[in-house]
Amino acid sequence: MSLPDYSGFKEIKVQLDSGVLVVTIDRATKRNTFIDALGADLKNVFEFADKDERVRVVILTAEDTAPAYCSGADISGGWSGLFAKDDDEEGELAHRDGGGQVSMVIYNCRKITIAAVNGHAAGVGVTALQLPFDLRFVWAGAKQSLPFIRRGIAPEAGSTYLLPRLIGHSRANSLLLTGGTYLPNSPLLENLYHEILPTREEVFPKALALAKELAVHASPKSVRYTKGLLQHGGESIEESHLLDSRAIRILAASPDAAEGAKSFFERRPPQFESKPSKDSWYPWWRSVDVKYRKTKL
Template sequence: MSTDGSAVAERSTASRERDREPVLYEITESGVAVVTLNQPERMNAWGQPMMSAFYRYFEAAEADPAVRVIVLTGNGRAFCAGADMGGLNSISSTTVESASKTDVGALVAEKHPYFLTQLLKPVIVAINGSVAGIGLSLALMADVRFAAAGAKFTTAFARRGLVAEYGISWILPRLIGWGAATDLLLSGRTFLAEEAAELGLVKEVVAREQLLDRALAYADDIARNCAPSSLAVMKRQLYADAGLPIVETSNKAEQLMHESMTRPDFIEGITAFFEKRPPNFPPLTAETAQTAHD
């Protein structure tokens, strides 16, 4: 009995230690990596040690052939409330001189948010609660967004004496149009998930308790039915072609289409369609990964 008790205690301790980790990571059976920001007491504010764990897990998911889609979410009442600016005491004592010495690069550490657009695998975000500042920049650089009903959004920059940071002035107009992006950036106002959906900022608004299940079901469908090679190349097309003329984009697409038809993924996709069965696509190969990056 004491042995059983010790085992239970060990599992309980391991569980508590895991719960204290700044970012949680798991992989589902279908190949969906779930990355969860896990500092709810700080509203998942962007800072260390959360940043390092976040980058580490995304690099692991990108490198793992078993992972086909990545889902990002947060624990608690916030997805990410922006940069961690320190405690109230340090904020109240900040001066122009001390603020000017702030290492801005440290706010993003290793990478700018646009690194999500450079990944070969789709990134789906489940915005579980409040999102602001760099948290919003990260969410917008993902590929698809779901949001919990009533979740609060804000760019916040203008109301903090800051500017549109880390590429948000590039991605926001492309997602919702120039006029709406100008409104959200210049006013810095708070708006809800329901308005975000109307603007096209998020795909769907879901009841909070159903949010992660909905995002995982969407990711699972992609993981089971879409070719990793197609996903990798199409992500590159979406973001790399955004500033190119239509003729150049179309010519590039023709070349990429010819290349895709030489891969076994194409044969499997067509065969599965005619046989009326789910496809069995192979993991992403180094060759296809290189094609996507070229």
């Protein structure tokens, strides 16, 4: 495929450096509120990253001088701004939550994804812009709010699926059914984060350092399979054993596995192939088509 052009985005800034794609939300004057254009940019950039063989890790962050990492959806025009024209014409079954579409693209990205949360976050700034990521770094002073029940709406962006799986059902209940605001060090939230940093200026450098390490030391194909096993494992330990076993057998025969062993014994950084080799098994799960199709009589 031709190489993606990362220069044409309106609401984000994007930079690719040594296998790490840095995506910065660029709406500081609007408190980095979430609008349709931002959602479209994020979907596109993560779809590009998924296919771009140069990209090993993706980081999402905001300028550390911005008033918020993401202060939630822009509802200055009311809730009707969240719905497309087809929603009105076709009814409630036609609506597809914009935050959820972003969440699914990030969650399904086959690269390592990192959220560097260097500011306050509310609503979709937590649900879509943190929960679907593989790893999360956060400033200890960043207020995190999930106020859906206090606004008369439902949690979005796949949060009722992701949050209980990440921190447990009881903590998810506490967060979503109180609609409160909590700091990352709260017992309800602290397990969500890879690292909690004392200052906001430390968040992105820490995330970038780990991203650069993983861009060198993590096999792209191993990352892809590991994420698949975590997200689409078996219904029992026996089913997971069957999936693990086949994955190990396939990966052990790959050039990356040979290079991983060789570099270990030679005590040097590995030189993994940037292009994951294809096989007939991955993905082993059935994908659900979420597109809405109008009824034709």
